[in-house]
Amino acid sequence: MNKINLIKATTIILVWFLVLSGFQGKSENNDLIRAKSTLQQIFSLYDAGRNHLLNENYPYKPDNKVSYLAGDDTQSVRRVAYLWPTSGVFSGVNALLRATGDKQYRQMMETAVLPGLEQYYDSLRKPSCYQSYIATAGKSDRFYDDNVWLALDFCESYMLTGKSEYLKKSVETWQFVLSGWDDQLGGGIYWCEQKKNSKNTCSNAPASVLAFKLYEATKDSAYFNWGLRIYNWTNTTLQDSTDYLYFDNKNLSGKIGRQKYTYNSGQMLQAASMIYKLTGNKAYLEEAQQIAKSAINHFTEEFTTDEGKSIRLFKNTGNWFNAILFRGYAELYRLDGNSEYIRIYRDNMDQLWNHVRDKNGLFSKDWKGVKDDEYKWLLDQASLVEMWAMLAEIERNL
Numbered sequence: 001m002n003k004i005n006l007i008k009a010t011t012i013i014l015v016w017f018l019v020l021s022g023f024q025g026k027s028e029n030n031d032l033i034r035a036k037s038t039l040q041q042i043f044s045l046y047d048a049g050r051n052h053l054l055n056e057n058y059p060y061k062p063d064n065k066v067s068y069l070a071g072d073d074t075q076s077v078r079r080v081a082y083l084w085p086t087s088g089v090f091s092g093v094n095a096l097l098r099a100t101g102d103k104q105y106r107q108m109m110e111t112a113v114l115p116g117l118e119q120y121y122d123s124l125r126k127p128s129c130y131q132s133y134i135a136t137a138g139k140s141d142r143f144y145d146d147n148v149w150l151a152l153d154f155c156e157s158y159m160l161t162g163k164s165e166y167l168k169k170s171v172e173t174w175q176f177v178l179s180g181w182d183d184q185l186g187g188g189i190y191w192c193e194q195k196k197n198s199k200n201t202c203s204n205a206p207a208s209v210l211a212f213k214l215y216e217a218t219k220d221s222a223y224f225n226w227g228l229r230i231y232n233w234t235n236t237t238l239q240d241s242t243d244y245l246y247f248d249n250k251n252l253s254g255k256i257g258r259q260k261y262t263y264n265s266g267q268m269l270q271a272a273s274m275i276y277k278l279t280g281n282k283a284y285l286e287e288a289q290q291i292a293k294s295a296i297n298h299f300t301e302e303f304t305t306d307e308g309k310s311i312r313l314f315k316n317t318g319n320w321f322n323a324i325l326f327r328g329y330a331e332l333y334r335l336d337g338n339s340e341y342i343r344i345y346r347d348n349m350d351q352l353w354n355h356v357r358d359k360n361g362l363f364s365k366d367w368k369g370v371k372d373d374e375y376k377w378l379l380d381q382a383s384l385v386e387m388w389a390m391l392a393e394i395e396r397n398l
Helices: 004-021 031-047 083-100 101-118 146-159 164-178 199-216 221-238 262-279 282-299 319-336 339-353 376-394
Strands: 198-200 249-251 300-304 308-313
Touching: 004 308, 004 339, 031 339, 031 376, 083 101, 083 146, 101 146, 101 308, 146 164, 146 199, 146 300, 164 199, 198 199, 198 319, 198 376, 199 221, 199 262, 221 249, 262 282, 282 308, 282 339, 308 339, 319 376, 339 376
Parallel strands: none
Antiparallel strands: 198 249, 300 308
């Protein structure tokens, strides 16, 4: 990296450090203070020093191989973060823009976040989309779920700013996601373009949500029809009828991967809520409420904080996974006004801030605060920015 580019990158990080610090006034909502403080630490500690890219972990771990790819992690040079954790920062900044309406976050998105994400853009293979690692390192796998999360954020950015370029990006990425649908297993979207071995809830449930959001943005009924079609396939194929929650995947031999993750049920919760919002059909509201109740029962447990407060604490199910579940609860709350689940999240987020935050202002995966991760994953931090911003938005709209 030449000296001029290093100076530019350092200057941008310093600017955003000052911007975020300067907005933490005494009368500001505590959730906003926490979101901004965590985002500040991300820009400060995870900066890779080039091309607006971030590192996967802090402190940097050169021999750390990631485990969430479809195959072996083959990158051996000094690595930056993969697409998935990088996209979480986009979600966090979007959530802060929505919570505050402050144009500083739009500027941050345009000058610090999106230029980094564009390093992952693959225009050579069609349909164009984002690949799992930076394009300058060569071709890497392209995941349908990775691209759904980005398309959701681009659509959200469009709704917040009115900038047509973001809607165009969301629609383009949707075309890639939809290219993962075929008639095997009666429909459904694969997980990975290069390894079409299974169709997963994590690629289908958010694709349904994306389709409904694109319908809201464009009023094109084709999106709504696709959203309903994907929702129905996922419901029929991957829902556990005994508890309303969702299994992880179905492979091409017909075997169900029976693991249950918060984000899978969270996206179906959000999809059902959106169908009710768009149609007024109460059957979908009842479905959403059943998922919401069952998810809390399944994914949380009784816990007493150091202050002696009894709460429902999320088990070690993943910070980001829990953030995606929260999207579903927030969507439902706007429809039925039941604040029970919002209070549970507030209790959890207070526990994190008070007992899980380390000396660097970063967080581990163990929400009890017993086990400390030596290396803090970027996505674990970015997802907390999103959740605190969502809580702030909900409080602002009370």
